Amino acid sequence: xxxxxxxxxxxxxxxxxxxxxxxxxxxxxxxxxxxxxxxxxxxxxxxxxxxxxxxxxxxxxxxxxxxxxxxxxxxxxxxxxxxxxxxxxxxxxxxxxxxxxxxxxxxxxxxxxxxxxxxxxxxxxxxxxxxxxxxxxxxxxxxxxxxxxxxxxxxxxxxxxxxxxxxxxxxxxxxxxxxxxxxxxxxxxxxxxxxxxxxxxxxxxxxxxxxxxxxxxxxxxxxxxxxxxxxxxxxxxxxxxxxxxxxxxxxxxxxxxxxxxxxxxxxxxxxxxxxxxxxxxxxxxxxxxxxxxxxxxxxxxxxxxxxxxxxxxxxxxxxxxxxxxxxxxxxxxxxxxxxxxxxxxxxxxxxxxxxxxxxxxxxxxxxxxxxxxxxxxxxxxxxxxxxxxxxxxxxxxxxxxxxxxxxxxx
Amino acid sequence: xxxxxxxxxxxxxxxxxxxxxxxxxxxxxxxxxxxxxxxxxxxxxxxxxxxxxxxxxxxxxxxxxxxxxxxxxxxxxxxxxxxxxxxxxxxxxxxxxxxxxxxxxxxxxxxxxxxxxxxxxxxxxxxxxxxxxxxxxxxxxxxxxxxxx
Amino acid sequence: xxxxxxxxxxxxxxxxxxxxxxxxxxxxxxxxxxxxxxxxxxxxxxxxxxxxxxxxxxxxxxxxxxxxxxxxxxxxxxxxxxxxxxxxxxxxxxxxxxxxxxxxxxxxxxxxxxxxxxxxxxxxxxxxxxxxxxxxxxxxxxxxxxxxxxxxxxxxxxxxxxxxxxxxxxxxxxxxxxxxxxxxxxxxxxxxxxxxxxxxxxxxxxxxxxxxxxxxxxxxxxxxxxxxxxxxxxxxxxxxxxxxxxxxxxxxxxxxxxxxxxxxxxxxxxxxxxxxxxxxxxxxxxxxxxxxxxxxxxxxxxxxxxxxxxxxxxxxxxxxxxxxxxx
Numbered sequence: 001x002x003x004x005x006x007x008x009x010x011x012x013x014x015x016x017x018x019x020x021x022x023x024x025x026x027x028x029x030x031x032x033x034x035x036x037x038x039x040x041x042x043x044x045x046x047x048x049x050x051x052x053x054x055x056x057x058x059x060x061x062x063x064x065x066x067x068x069x070x071x072x073x074x075x076x077x078x079x080x081x082x083x084x085x086x087x088x089x090x091x092x093x094x095x096x097x098x099x100x101x102x103x104x105x106x107x108x109x110x111x112x113x114x115x116x117x118x119x120x121x122x123x124x125x126x127x128x129x130x131x132x133x134x135x136x137x138x139x140x141x142x143x144x145x146x147x148x149x150x151x152x153x154x155x156x157x158x159x160x161x162x163x164x165x166x167x168x169x170x171x172x173x174x175x176x177x178x179x180x181x182x183x184x185x186x187x188x189x190x191x192x193x194x195x196x197x198x199x200x201x202x203x204x205x206x207x208x209x210x211x212x213x214x215x216x217x218x219x220x221x222x223x224x225x226x227x228x229x230x231x232x233x234x235x236x237x238x239x240x241x242x243x244x245x246x247x248x249x250x251x252x253x254x255x256x257x258x259x260x261x262x263x264x265x266x267x268x269x270x271x272x273x274x275x276x277x278x279x280x281x282x283x284x285x286x287x288x289x290x291x292x293x294x295x296x297x298x299x300x301x302x303x304x305x306x307x308x309x310x311x312x313x314x315x316x317x318x319x320x321x322x323x324x325x326x327x328x329x330x331x332x333x334x335x336x337x338x339x340x341x342x343x344x345x346x347x348x349x350x351x352x353x354x355x356x357x358x359x360x361x362x363x364x365x366x367x368x369x370x371x372x373x374x375x376x377x378x379x380x381x382x383x384x385x386x387x388x389x390x391x392x393x394x395x396x397x398x399x400x401x402x403x404x405x406x407x408x409x410x
Numbered sequence: 411x412x413x414x415x416x417x418x419x420x421x422x423x424x425x426x427x428x429x430x431x432x433x434x435x436x437x438x439x440x441x442x443x444x445x446x447x448x449x450x451x452x453x454x455x456x457x458x459x460x461x462x463x464x465x466x467x468x469x470x471x472x473x474x475x476x477x478x479x480x481x482x483x484x485x486x487x488x489x490x491x492x493x494x495x496x497x498x499x500x501x502x503x504x505x506x507x508x509x510x511x512x513x514x515x516x517x518x519x520x521x522x523x524x525x526x527x528x529x530x531x532x533x534x535x536x537x538x539x540x541x542x543x544x545x546x547x548x549x550x551x552x553x554x555x556x557x558x559x
Numbered sequence: 560x561x562x563x564x565x566x567x568x569x570x571x572x573x574x575x576x577x578x579x580x581x582x583x584x585x586x587x588x589x590x591x592x593x594x595x596x597x598x599x600x601x602x603x604x605x606x607x608x609x610x611x612x613x614x615x616x617x618x619x620x621x622x623x624x625x626x627x628x629x630x631x632x633x634x635x636x637x638x639x640x641x642x643x644x645x646x647x648x649x650x651x652x653x654x655x656x657x658x659x660x661x662x663x664x665x666x667x668x669x670x671x672x673x674x675x676x677x678x679x680x681x682x683x684x685x686x687x688x689x690x691x692x693x694x695x696x697x698x699x700x701x702x703x704x705x706x707x708x709x710x711x712x713x714x715x716x717x718x719x720x721x722x723x724x725x726x727x728x729x730x731x732x733x734x735x736x737x738x739x740x741x742x743x744x745x746x747x748x749x750x751x752x753x754x755x756x757x758x759x760x761x762x763x764x765x766x767x768x769x770x771x772x773x774x775x776x777x778x779x780x781x782x783x784x785x786x787x788x789x790x791x792x793x794x795x796x797x798x799x800x801x802x803x804x805x806x807x808x809x810x811x812x813x814x815x816x817x818x819x820x821x822x823x824x825x826x827x828x829x830x831x832x833x834x835x836x837x838x839x840x841x842x843x844x845x846x847x848x849x850x851x852x853x854x855x856x857x858x859x860x861x862x863x864x865x866x867x868x869x870x871x872x873x874x875x876x877x878x879x880x881x882x883x884x885x886x
Contacts, residue, residue, distance in 0.1 A: 029661045032654055056665060058657045063696030067650045070693065073643050074618070074651030078658035080667070100643050105440030166439065200667075204442045206639040206655055207662065208669050209614040210451040214443040214466075214634035216625075216642035223631045226434040227441055233434070427591065429632040443634040451670075453637055454571075454612040457585055461637075468633040471591035492582040496770050497807055499601035501590040508579040517590025521597035522804030 002027070003053040005190060013185045015149040015178035019085065019111045019171070020045035022153035025193035026109075029057040029080030029200070032071030034064055034090060037123045038175040039113035042085035057081075065090030069097035069110075076106040077215050079202030081157065083108065087175055088115035091129040095136065101168045102137030103231060104215055107160030108168040110138070111153060114276065115175035116362045117329075124363020125175030127275060127327040131336050137231055139169040139238055140305035144279045146183040149173045151255060154188070157197045158245050165238045166203060170305075174276040176363060188253065196252055235306045242303055259303040260311040264290070268297025270378035271316060271352075273324045273341055275300060278359075278366050282325075285371035296375045301337070309344045316341070317348040320382035323374050325395075327360045334392050353381045353407075359395040370396055386410025411544050412483055412512030417459050417504045423472035423516025425465075457506065469517075473500070477520035479537045482547040483512045488534035494524035510534070531555055570782045571612035571674060575774045584609040587637035593627040597803025599793040599810065600624045600709045602767040607678065607707060610774045611781055614638065614675040616659075618652035620685035621645040623716040624709060646690035648679040653702035653786075676781045677704040683724035684714040686790075687748050698757040698786045705780040705787045708750065711795035719798040723748045726818075727870070728863040729851050731798075736854040741863050746870070754788035755824045761787040763823035763833075768810035772821055772833045779823070792819040800850025812845040817875050822882075830881040842868045 005024065013021065020042045023031065033043040043061075050059045057080075062068050065086050076082040086094065091112060101108055117128040133140070139159060143149040149171065156169035173179055188196065204213045219227050242259060250256040263283050265271070272282040279300040286296035299315045299322075301308065316322055324342070326335025333339070338356035345352055357374060360366040374395065381387050387410075390403025415422075443466040446453065453461060463469045488510050495503040495510065502518040504511045513524075525535045531554050538547040574580040587608045594601050600623055608615065615638040619625040625642045628635040643651050656677040662668045679697075681690055686708040694706060713731050714720040721731040726747045730736035734743040755762045761783040765773040773791070780787035794809040796802065801809055813819040814834055821834040843864060846852035855864050 029665070030654065030658050057661050060654065060657055060700065062650065063692055063699070067647065067693055067696055070643055070647035070650040071654035071657075074641060074647075074654035075658040077641055077651075078616070078655035078662075080658045080662055082658075096644060097647070103440065104442075104643075204440065205669070206616055206641060207659055207675070209639070209673050209675070210449045210669065212445040212450060212453070212637060212639045214445065214629050214636055214640045215440070217441050217443055217629040217631045217634060218626055219441060219631045222428065222431060223437065226432075226437045227631075229434040230437055230439070234439075423591070427593065427630075427633065437631075441631055443629065443632065445634060445637050450637075454585060454587060454614075463589075466632055466634055467589060467637070468591040468628070468635040469589040471633055473591045473593070476596065490579065492578040495582045496578060496606070497602055497767070499594060499596070499598050499605075499806075500592075501586045501588060501601075501605065505582045508582060514590060519596040521806075522802075523597050523806055526804045527807050 002056045005054050007187050007189065009186065011185050011187055012182050013146050013150070014180050014182045015143070015146040015173045016041035016113065016180065017045055018146040018150035018185055019153050019173070021187060022150045022193070023083050024049050024054055025188070025190050026081065026083070026154065026157050026197055027056060027194055028083045030060065030075040030082050031057065031084055032060045032062055032068050032075060032082070033084045034062055034068045034086065036065065036087050036090040038115060038179045039085040039087040039111065042111055042113070065094045066097055069094040069101060072108045073097065073101050073104060073106055076108050077104065077206045079205035079207050081200040083110070085111035085113065087113045088117055088129045092117060092132055095132060098133055098136040098138060105166040105231070105234070106168055107166055109153065109156045109160060110168065110170045112170050112172045113175045113179045114172050122362040125177045126361050126363060128329060130172050131328040133170065134305065134336065137167070137235065138305060139167050139235065139242070139303070141169065141171045141303050142275045142301065143171055143173040143178065144276055144300065145178055146181070147185045149178060150185055150187060151249065151253070151257070154193055154196060155245050155249055155257070159238065159242050161200060162241050163201070163203060165234065165241050167234060167238060172276070177277045192252065196249070239306055239308070257302055259308045260315050261300040261302050262315045263298040265297040265299060265315060267295050269295040269320045269382050270375050271297050271299055271319045271322045272371060272374060273299045273301070273322060273337065275337070276327065278325060278327065281366055281368055282371045285368045285375060288368070289372055289375050294375060294379050307340055312341055312344040313348055316345055316352060317350045319352045321353040321378035323355050323357055323378050325357045325359055329361055330358055353387050355381070355387055355389065356392040357395045358392065364396055366396060411548055412485070414515055416512045416514065417506065418516070419459050419461060419463055419469065421463060421470045423470070423474065425471045427471050427473065472516045473519055474516055477518065477540050479520050480515065480518060480540050481513055481520065481522065481524050481535045482538050482544055483510070484534050484548055484551055487530050487532060487551070489530055491529060493527040493529060494535060497523055497527050499523065570676065572778055573610055573612055575610065575771060578770065581609065581774060589635045589637060591633070592635040593630065594623060595797050595803065597796045597806045598623070599767050599795070599806050603707070603709060603773070603791050603793060604680070606767065606770060606773050607777050608638070610777045611676060614673055616652060616655050616675060616677050618642065618648040618679045620648040620681040620690055622682035622685055624680055624682065626716055645685050646693045648681050648685070649690065649694045649697035649706055652677045652679045653697045653700070653704050656702055656704055679704060679706045681706065681708055682715065683708060683710040683712055684722045687723045687750055695757065698754060698759055698788065702786055703784050705789065708790045709793040710790050711793045711798065713795070713798050715795050715798045724750070726867070728855050728867055730854060741854065741860045750790050751824065755827045757786070758827055759788055760785040760826055761823065762789065764790045764819065764821055766792045766810050766814050766819055766821055768807050768814060769821055769834055776823060798851065801848060805848070809848055812840065812848055816840045816842045816845040817871050818842060818845050820875060820878055822878055828886050830878065830886070832878055832882050842871055
């Protein structure tokens with residue numbers, strides 16, 4: 001039996017420690033893991049729990065991240081609760097297996113501590129790895145601080161394991177900025193956390209010998225499309241389950257999560273759309289600008305897969321100018337979130353002015369002042385009635401201005 | 411002469427490979443395939459004809475169309491050595507209680523391995539044209555080969 | 560022979576006293592798969608599944624076996640089976656084995672006492688090359704499972720490209736014999752020694768023509784606790800270029816020329832030769848029976864045949880010496 005771990009009502013945890021505590025409380029059956037900066041402490045902490053008797057399950061340290069996710073699939077198909085953590089290069093290495101996990105409809109929880117992708121090699125926080133996995137078929141949550149890294153990990157198990165969902169779930173947090181920054185966290189008790197998630201109930205259990213199953217069959221041109229469509233539908237249908245789980249979590253903790261978070265949006269003219277720790281920075285900037293009379297607000301896409309097309313529209317259609325910030329090297333195009341948000345806004349009557357900022361790559365700090373500068377620029381667009389700058393700009397970059405494409409509207 | 415439907419489950423070989431094309435709403439979740447219907451505990455102790463194969467089991471499919479020639483089994487010459495049984499790549503040699511009974515023509519691809527490994531003289535398995543009927547084939551069975559001096 | 564590290568079998572072993580006894584087993588690998596006619600993979604899989612009555616959890620790497628036995632909407636497997644990708648059969652089945660341990664301890668299994676064995680299958684492509692790391696990791700971690708390599712010495716599923724299991728002198732589509740080449744120049748990896756060096760309690764090289772030593776070897780591997788590895792020669796009529804009916808004949812030539820010696824290594828240091836040909840054949844007999852070596856019989860390539868024979872002779876000498884020295 002696992003040794004009990006006494007938690008205080010308020011703890012001081014960084015994002016990594018918070019995530020590892022959530023895994024402990026979820027009573028994960030098998031963690032198959034490989035270390036990579038900055039997610040390493042999640043598995044190290046978990047290893048410490050194992051070594052000191054706090055875990056009833058097994059902890060397997062494999063030889064690569066690809067093997068980690070492969071092991072998660074094998075263990076999950078064998079009918080138990082499974083989880084792991086990774087970042088950046090490790091995430092990239094396991095990308096092939098991510099698609100396989102979701103195609104097999106296995107409710108694995110992956111904690112992604114977001115870090116830039118090489119080359120050049122960088123260990124700091126940016127969203128390049130997150131962006132790489134967008135189409136992998138996983139439900140994806142963004143945590144913006146340590147509390148959320150803990151809360152959303154618990155929610156992830158509950159959502160993924162729901163028999164109407166049966167999909168793997170990622171919980172993202174900013175590398176170093178969240179993962180290594182200690183903050184106040186208010187955890188649930190072990191009992192409350194486990195009861196919230198509930199027991200794992202297997203589906204298509206490899207270890208049910210009365211019902212042998214074949215996992216991972218091949219589908220050619222006469223079957224593949226139907227399978228992928230069914231998978232897409234499952235992802236889309238998970239939205240209502242996610243909403244239910246968030247509601248239940250609020251009853252338990254008083255903390256309410258929404259698939260799209262809106263801050264000061266009731267009357268906002270100018271908006272920053274962001275993810276990760278950028279959200280809090282933008283919120284502080286917005287509050288300061290409000291004192292100057294600028295009606296600034298912030299929108300964060302908390303659950304960006306399945307993409308909340310309708311909720312994004314709802315949140316933003318009343319605004320005049322929206323800056324969508326992408327913390328990932330765009331590789332020759334507009335930022336991915338800009339594309340997704342702009343596509344949603346295209347089907348509105350109001351069609352706010354939307355611009356794109358590439359920022360914070362490789363852990364480059366995104367300051368409150370920078371956020372205010374961006375808000376002011378949005379105000380200039382709003383006043384002019386059209387975009388007055390390039391549509392895509394790099395923010396916080398040393399050197400001459402870098403931007404692309406001008407609007408044809410107005 | 412063996413029964414063409416020798417020791418068959420009720421649904422052996424009834425389908426063509428590929429199956430009936432259904433819509434996205436009817437394909438299985440996660441592409442999972444179940445091998446049997448109902449409780450399959452102790453399947454290792456059950457002969458094929460006793461099992462409750464699911465429609466997803468390839469047992470219910472046929473590869474007979476692969477053949478242009480087929481093996482014919484002559485029970486009068488056979489010594490039940492089981493060579494053909496152990497080396498058939500298609501689980502198509504029907505052997506029960508150490509006795510060779512014949513070929514599963516739903517699953518046999520006509521590879522001729524069974525003929526090659528048959529040790530009797532004349533062989534107990536020989537290849538004939540796919541459309542040759544068994545009685546005719548058996549009536550044409552060769553005599554014992556004499557050793558060359 | 561030190562058997563202290565091998566726990567007594569709790570496995571439901573099937574009798575392999577003789578082939579008649581063995582034939583009373585009920586196949587758990589069904590027909591109407593789409594493997595080539597005459598494919599040795601299927602013979603090997605059937606032997607594995609017939610050598611025990613225990614429940615089996617089987618994984619396969621991408622390859623001929625996987626691609627031909629589980630194409631929606633059909634499966635040829637009567638046991639639980641999982642395929643993820645090309646590299647990771649060893650990882651998936653050992654992780655399933657770990658989950659089994661956890662669920663047994665926690666009491667969440669449907670039938671807690673049901674015996675089960677965990678087996679991974681991979682072709683030479685996935686075993687020697689792309690899945691090498693995954694296999695090595697699983698062996699190093701000491702999981703209780705058996706890995707069976709179906710060695711047809713090429714990437715057969717994708718049309719016969721070279722792998723590091725392709726022997727010297729064979730032509731493959733990516734190391735072709737032509738006017739300026741005699742085919743593969745690199746030596747075949749000695750996978751059995753590599754796996755033994757991981758400290759595996761039981762490794763072996765077996766062949767389907769010697770069905771009894773194969774079945775016995777499989778049984779030993781299944782009942783030995785820890786990570787066991789078996790390389791099996793699986794002659795491929797399609798890529799080795801011989802008539803499908805000759806699969807067992809070719810395997811006989813492989814074992815009687817000692818191109819594929821059959822042996823086992825217990826606890827990394829106790830080597831036992833399991834087959835000694837009564838009539839040792841020259842390697843030409845084996846090479847000449849396959850289209851993939853046809854070009855070696857040109858006068859300018861004669862030296863390659865000599866090189867191959869030399870390699871076989873040296874290897875056989877080494878095996879005999881190790882067996883004698885009990886190391």
